[in-house]
Amino acid sequence: MLGKWTALSRWYGTLEKWVLVGLVLFLTGFSLLQIVLRNFFSMGIVWGDTLLRHIVLWVSLLGTARATAENKHIAIDILPRLLPGAGKTVLGLVTDLFSFLVSLLLCYESWVFVINEKGAGNFAFSSVPYWWLEAIFPFGFAVMSLRYAHRLIFCLSSGRNGGQTCKLS
Secondary structure, eight states: OOHHHHHHHHHHHHHHHHHHHHHHHHHHHOOOOOOHHHHHHOOOTTTTTHHHHHHHHHHHHHHHHHHHHHTOOOOHHHHHHSSOOOHHHHHHHHHHHHHHHHHHHHHHHHHHHHHHHHHOEEEETTEEHHHHHTTHHHHHHHHHHHHHHHHHHHHHHOOOTTTOOOOOO
16 A cells, blocks of 8 residues: 555655646746746736735745655754664654654645635636635645655654664655
8 A cells, every 4th residue: 555655645746746846837937927027017917916916925835845755854963963763763753754744744834825815705817716826825734744654654664763864755
């Protein structure tokens, strides 16, 4: 079962990378278009800035989820350098468990936020509701939660170090 989950995680990771590349290319191209329209034609797409702000959120949360998968997120690693092997393992598992719980909590709270936004019925632009654009919050935190849970299960079942050498990609 863990092998199938790992294969699915790798497939999703590839998809995630391509979505990130597409979003960054769109962000760059659309920003350039807005700049050209404003500077040379004294006009711009009215809803463009709102869309760009939300694309930045999407890139940030998907990028954070990707960093979680590759174990390249921001970390303070002074304590693992000072601890012996068993201490590193325990510390790695504890930090992954804490990160899982925090991600799960943020997933739940962002889900409540999106549900409230849906109930408010506000639109970002045209007929696109805000909650469509903000749905990345619970999705991103859910992906991070699943990744931390997968890492914990993988590391515990294989006996590897949760925070240092036990890395999934």
